Amino acid sequence: MSAVRRHGILPGFWPSLGFTVLYLSLIVLIPLSAVFLRSASVGAEHFWKSIAAPNVVAALRLSFSTSFVAALVSAVVGYLVAWVLVRYSFPGKAVIDALVDLPFALPTAVAGIALTSLYTDNGWIGRHLAPLGIKVAFTSIGITIALIFIGLPFVVRSVQPVLEDADAAVEEAAQSLGATRWQVFSRVIFPMTRPALLTGFALAFARGLGEYGSVIFIAGNLPMKTEIAPLLIVSKLEQYDYAGATAIAAVVLLSSFLVLLAINILQRRTKQYLEVS
């Protein structure tokens, strides 16, 4: 808002805002509102029936819980990876840095097939887990692993630039004032990177909710047990039940939006807190 009053250095506030709104409408808002309109076209009863069926509830629960756990793991591991990539230099660093993006580039189906091959009872990793009684492929653990694979780069790429920009002088000041290494991390560095970490977590979580290609191969797809929400959307479409499919989609969409919104608000708060303190 202040841009209007101040007549700031950057010209063209209105044209750029207009372009933003137009662009967002074409690319994001219109397709998304089509989802809601379509799901609303059938009336509340069909909508409710579509999303309250036991297998749909089970699938939604599975999708949300696995995405949450996966995003949590991605947050921890991704933070570590970003830390290592920023703070240390070692041979092959450039290669590892590039490797992080690979899950973005790889067709998700390829990732799914590769992970399934590794984790089935006769796969390289599954072979050693099976005698211990741990089954990964075709269980919710497998789904979570696929989602971690997909979600990791979101966290790394969100945290990395912030860590890079972190002012070394602040750390040194903390140290010279007698802070221990743990205190420097937990009181200085971590608060600076927390908004970025939250963003990474939210992106990984939202992506996990919608992920189809990589999960479908490792999930096993047993109704009530390992059926994810996106699969139910596909199977509704297979029955030409467009309304039912969009009803599930609307639930996933709305909850992703709420999660992203909550995290954005949280982020803004931490930022304000940082600026004040």
Next chain:
Amino acid sequence: MKLIFLTMAAVALVQAAGPVKLLNVSYDPTRELYQEYNAAFAKHWKAKTGTDVQINQSHGGSGKQARSVIDGLQADVVTLALAYDIDVIGEKAKLLPANWQTRLGNNSSPYTSTIVFLVRKGNPKKIKDWDDLVRPGIGVITPNPKTSGGARWSYLAAWGYALKHNNNSEVKAREFVTKLFKNVPVLDSGARGSTTTFVQRGIGDVLLAWENEAFLAINELGKDKFEVIAPSVSILAEPPVSVVDKVAAKRGTTEVAKGYLEYLYSDEGQEIIAKNYYRPASAKVAAKYVAQFPKLSLFTVVEIFGGWQKAQKTHFDDGGVFDKIYAPGN
């Protein structure tokens, strides 16, 4: 801008002068069949009319393919896994008349197929018939009937078998199919996915497969690893074909599209069909290839289930019998 316009004009020109183009939208396992058939038809059409014809193929799950056509994919002909999917194209998008299935011989199915078992070499679990699939400890691999046309055929085949062996008791049939699906450790979303699970990952003892897929798997992966087992009874799968009237009329391909489907019934077409392990409609060609196909008694969807629309509604729609198999407390 000018450049774009010129390119477009050039493309239009090339299209006008080039061969007639035909798009055949088909389901997954017909890839090899139509590859061979398209070449043969192009030759035949050139000899007959003097025009070149180029046939493009699109493959995918049968239901998904039907949906693409409904949503606007410009298919001149559809060759799908089950009549229901073509019915829906007529119903929802009005692209073809309701009586489409009477327009060509044999209910518009130039070839038929069935569901057989693929087991590991030597048949270590001694799987001979449907009864063996519900034994405890047998791993059965089949895709999810909600997303795969082939899996729907397998499901109905098992149901039909159970009816026949239990004096047509629906209750017993349901118990039988429920027990069978308890033995399924993974439900892939499509037929090729299930083949991978069984063949590459080594999961399960028996794969419920299209007859032609089972033979293809054996030819490609070696006869020393797998065997085809024919159950005593199975279902007669009739994958139908049809011209998509409105699209063909709009694109001016009605004649060649008709010719394309009719030639499937010719001796050459039927030979190609048999060579690709589909059962030919022509008695003459069928007699020639009789040794290739296992003998088993086949029933149709109409005989047992009263048609696809009904079968789909009772068994596979949401809240249907298949959903109840997996309902809590079952």
